[in-house]
Amino acid sequence: MRETSAERLSRLLALVPWLSQHPGVSITEAAENFGVTPQALERDLWLVVCCGLPGHGPDQLIDIQFWEDDGIIDVIDPQTLQRPLRLTPDEAMALLVGLRKLGTVPGDGDGGMVASLTARLEDALGAGIVTSHSVIVMDPVDSDVRAAIAQALDANRTVTLRYVGATTDSVTERVVSPRRLQEYAGREYLVAFCHYADAQRTFRLDRVRTAAVGEPMSDTIHAPGEIGLHSDGSGESSPSPLIAPQDGTVVRLRVDATARWFTESAELLTEVAEPDGSTVVDMVVGDPGWLGRTVVGLGGRVEVIAPIEIRRSVGALAQDLLDRQMAGPDDPLRGQSR
Numbered sequence: 282m283r284e285t286s287a288e289r290l291s292r293l294l295a296l297v298p299w300l301s302q303h304p305g306v307s308i309t310e311a312a313e314n315f316g317v318t319p320q321a322l323e324r325d326l327w328l329v330v331c332c333g334l335p336g337h338g339p340d341q342l343i344d345i346q347f348w349e350d351d352g353i354i355d356v357i358d359p360q361t362l363q364r365p366l367r368l369t370p371d372e373a374m375a376l377l378v379g380l381r382k383l384g385t386v387p388g389d390g391d392g393g394m395v396a397s398l399t400a401r402l403e404d405a406l407g408a409g410i411v412t413s414h415s416v417i418v419m420d421p422v423d424s425d426v427r428a429a430i431a432q433a434l435d436a437n438r439t440v441t442l443r444y445v446g447a448t449t450d451s452v453t454e455r456v457v458s459p460r461r462l463q464e465y466a467g468r469e470y471l472v473a474f475c476h477y478a479d480a481q482r483t484f485r486l487d488r489v490r491t492a493a494v495g496e497p498m499s500d501t502i503h504a505p506g507e508i509g510l511h512s513d514g515s516g517e518s519s520p521s522p523l524i525a526p527q528d529g530t531v532v533r534l535r536v537d538a539t540a541r542w543f544t545e546s547a548e549l550l551t552e553v554a555e556p557d558g559s560t561v562v563d564m565v566v567g568d569p570g571w572l573g574r575t576v577v578g579l580g581g582r583v584e585v586i587a588p589i590e591i592r593r594s595v596g597a598l599a600q601d602l603l604d605r606q607m608a609g610p611d612d613p614l615r616g617q618s619r
Contacts, residue, residue: 286542292317293325297343297362300354307352323347326354333360370406377402421487422469429492430471433459439495440473445488452490453477458498462486530569533586536560540582543575561586573598
């Protein structure tokens with residue numbers, strides 16, 4: 282399984298304090314502690330020594346020596362990373378709001394740990410700052426709806442939803458087999474197999490008017506593929522091309538290292554690392570039009586290799602946008618397709 286950017290960032294943040302507390306450790310020993318190869322740890326160290334405090338002068342960068350033949354890591358100047366993190370009141374309050382919100386999300390997470398962290402943060406902030414009325418988190422999702430969906434997920438049961446459509450405002454009743462909850466652009470969605478549509482769909486929770494727990498889910502129900510959220514976050518029945526549906530077009534892409542996030546939430550068919558740090562991947566895309574707009578928007582960091590039809594359409598789209606930008610303000614073709 283490939284490592285995500287979030288996982289690497291977490292290791293990078295822990296790396297310097299750990300090295301500061303273990304002087305004389307070797308690259309091999311440090312790599313074993315963090316569960317990576319020595320080569321991966323060296324790449325982390327080369328990245329760390331390019332980081333530091335604002336200004337980024339020689340005296341403001343983290344200074345670590347690790348390239349000697351003995352393989353020993355010597356932290357010369359960790360900047361501020363050797364000290365415990367200190368939060369400002371605003372930062373602590375923002376973290377507290379996030380923890381309170383996280384505590385309301387159903388699922389298999391460690392609710393006890395979230396509650397413990399919340400309590401400890403409230404104690405650290407002090408009673409004079411944190412009261413029951415100091416921060417109010419508005420939840421647009423009906424509490425009964427949330428409770429019913431959580432119960433259905435835990436008990437592996439269906440749910441009957443009364444749902445307001447995203448575009449027509451019509452109310453329909455759906456029997457769904459819930460799979461998971463996910464968040465996108467600040468909104469919560471239920472990913473479920475909809476027996477009404479006979480396909481997997483996403484439902485925006487704040488559009489669910491009522492939810493009732495139903496029968497145990499049949500083991501024979503098969504939800505075809507992974508359906509996520511469209512880039513506009515509009516909700517139900519909006520497949521995200523980044524989360525591959527079963528039916529679609531297999532596309533081969535070359536993804537630059539700086540756009541690694543692009544494929545981290547995708548269901549890849551193949552993935553091959555290139556010597557220059559880029560990655561060649563095969564993935565199923567449900568909407569080639571979306572892919573074209575996204576690739577053009579990434580400014581060359583993602584390249585379509587195949588199929589040739591999609592590669593040509595992306596090139597034509599890029600050329601059209603370039604022509605519009607080059608057109609003068611009085612050009613009658615400005616803003617029109619050439």
